Amino acid sequence: MLNKKIMILLSSIILLLLSAFAIMFYFNNDQKPKTLQASQYPSPPAETPIEKVTTEIIHDESKWTTNNTHDAEIIKVDDWYYTFSTDYKVAGTPLPGIQIRKSKDMINWTFVGRVFDNVTAEAKIWTNGGSTYWAPDVVEINGIFYLYYSVSELGTRNSYIGLATSTSIEGPWDNQGSVIKTKEGDTFTVNAIDPGIIIDKDGRSWMAYGSYFGGIFITELDKATGKLKNTDEEGTLIAQRQNNDYAIEGPAIMYNPDTDMYYLTVSYGWLEDTYNVRVARSESIQGPYLDYNGKNMIDISDGSFDTGTKLVSSYAFNNDSGWLGTGHNGLLQEGDDYYLTHNARVGEDLYWSHLHVREIIWTEDGWPVVSPERYAGKMKKPIESIKTENIVGQWEQIVLSRIDDSKATSTTLHLYENGKIDDENGEDYWELKGDSLKLYWYEPGGAPNDYWIDTVTVLPQWDWENWQPTLVFTGLSQDGTAVWGKQLPLEDKE
Structure with missing residues (x-):
């Protein structure tokens, strides 16, 4: 009888541990993108970050x-x-x-x-x-x-x-x-x-x-x-x-x-x-x-x-x-x-x-x-295509207003694995076809067919601000406004 209770207890502990690992795995994958190989990004443009004022x-x-x-x-x-x-x-x-x-x-x-x-x-x-x-x-x-x-x-x-x-x-x-x-x-x-x-x-x-x-x-x-x-x-x-x-x-x-x-x-x-x-x-x-x-x-x-x-x-x-x-x-x-x-x-x-x-x-x-990032050289190994798993995660986005020429600053953008933007249950969503990413912004009654669409190209670049490789996007909104994005954070991966 005691052995049976011990077995049930051990089974419960194992199930709890497995559930915890599953939750951690899902959370980590949801928060961090799967990066490309290191050779598919540009090399660092210098050994250490380059100062802007010297x-x-x-x-x-x-x-x-x-x-x-x-x-x-x-x-x-x-x-x-x-x-x-x-x-x-x-x-x-x-x-x-x-x-x-x-x-x-x-x-x-x-x-x-x-x-x-x-x-x-x-x-x-x-x-x-x-x-x-x-x-x-x-x-x-x-x-x-x-x-x-x-x-x-x-x-x-x-x-x-x-x-x-x-x-x-x-x-x-x-x-x-x-x-x-x-x-x-x-x-x-x-x-x-x-x-x-x-x-x-x-x-x-x-x-x-x-x-x-x-x-x-x-x-x-x-x-x-x-x-x-x-x-x-x-x-x-x-x-x-x-x-x-x-x-x-x-x-x-x-x-x-x-x-x-x-x-x-x-x-x-x-x-x-x-x-x-x-x-x-x-x-x-x-x-x-x-x-x-x-x-x-x-x-x-x-x-x-x-x-x-x-x-x-x-x-x-x-x-x-x-x-x-x-x-x-x-x-x-x-x-x-x-x-x-x-x-x-x-x-x-x-x-x-x-x-x-x-x-x-x-x-x-x-x-x-x-590109929203300065040129840092070509990637050593060209990529065949960007995959959905590379896109999921946190991004910074900058919109360069056609009217306002003052300094544009970035906002946070979260692309979820289920295709949603910022809210897993919201109306905004994204689609990836090849290296072309479309961002759909819901505005019922105000946008054509209720959605404004940004069409951007995704490519690997060097992140000069954080001194690491990253993915960026650049393109135009439906009304011809320039849209930039940069992915954060990145894992080290060979």
């Missing part, structure tokens, strides 16, 4: 890496990536020259030097003493490098775009004089700064340029000289804001042969805080350029706040002060891979300006979006 390097250009970068344009030559940028220095006076840096991986950058020691006499006289070069762009045509630069009298249309050429990307450079000059009171409306050069699908050269004054124009270049094909014309207006109270500048254009479309990027906002990058596309390089919602980039009827599909703007994930002034972008196409560069100022000290490089991901309907 005062000891202020006067040592050899250690600047991404620091003190502004208005950088990017080009690949042989096995090197190069950026040319406006001279900038924390707690110092900018020098006249154009900064050059190079990198093998777009992560670790070496300072090469500067183009020119002083502004040319012609440009200085035209701009009433302009002392520095702004916003360069460089392109290679038939073995010759064409470097376009700006000089301007701040706050006026007394501006000058010039050209220098070289047979070597690192120089020396020969100045070729002006490409276009504008002056207060002339017959032009454009402001001659911020050149962005693009070779179209037919091999013709074009320059997009301009700023607050009159907006962004595009004009054809003479490939033999690199200068304007029609010297007395400013070109075609392709983007503008309502007036000079609303910033627009820094144009760049890329062509995607898969969509047979041209994509215009411009920056809105003020460079120290609200700077943000917008995109629109066109079947013709001369426009019209329409955003995700079909709005023409020259349409100022609504004040142009909601014109242009936002790609990146000031933001902060948890455990980090975030980044401000995320604008003035450059574009790079390398085979099937596309990248966007832009300025970024440190959240806790906006005088520190860094270079950011981000992967561009294309939506199913042919729109570019960018």
Whole structure:
């Protein structure tokens, strides 16, 4: 009899233990995602986390890496990536020259030097003493490098775009004089700064340029000289804001042969805080350029706040002060891979300006979006597909409002194993097909078919804020709002 009671007691204890283990197993699986293999994530970009503010390097250009970068344009030559940028220095006076840096991986950058020691006499006289070069762009045509630069009298249309050429990307450079000059009171409306050069699908050269004054124009270049094909014309207006109270500048254009479309990027906002990058596309390089919602980039009827599909703007994930002034972008196409560069100022000290490089991901309907994390290299072993078990868990989400350009912060998002969002019994839910994740947000009577839908792409990236591998998502909401996400936490798994 005693043995029977002991057996029943032992059986009860075993059942209780098994139940406890089952509950723990379910809880842990519900809270933590099953990660990919380590080789399927990018490697750490450095041995230890990279500090955003490092005062000891202020006067040592050899250690600047991404620091003190502004208005950088990017080009690949042989096995090197190069950026040319406006001279900038924390707690110092900018020098006249154009900064050059190079990198093998777009992560670790070496300072090469500067183009020119002083502004040319012609440009200085035209701009009433302009002392520095702004916003360069460089392109290679038939073995010759064409470097376009700006000089301007701040706050006026007394501006000058010039050209220098070289047979070597690192120089020396020969100045070729002006490409276009504008002056207060002339017959032009454009402001001659911020050149962005693009070779179209037919091999013709074009320059997009301009700023607050009159907006962004595009004009054809003479490939033999690199200068304007029609010297007395400013070109075609392709983007503008309502007036000079609303910033627009820094144009760049890329062509995607898969969509047979041209994509215009411009920056809105003020460079120290609200700077943000917008995109629109066109079947013709001369426009019209329409955003995700079909709005023409020259349409100022609504004040142009909601014109242009936002790609990146000031933001902060948890455990980090975030980044401000995320604008003035450059574009790079390398085979099937596309990248966007832009300025970024440190959240806790906006005088520190860094270079950011981000992967561009294309939506199913042919729109570019960018990774919420900076580029940290390619994964060593490509993934075949993201699985549902990889998605389950806690995420941070950032929504980049089309209207509000102030710093966007993250909120917590929980994706449950049963397909629900935040509430296991709620109406919001998610679906995964391949690497495409759809988030369904229930709003009966307000949304089409009662649900707003965010469509995002999931991919492995390096988490710069928490210094670990992670999964991220990036995409657009139903109304063309950029949506970012980052998964937390992650287990170590080989």
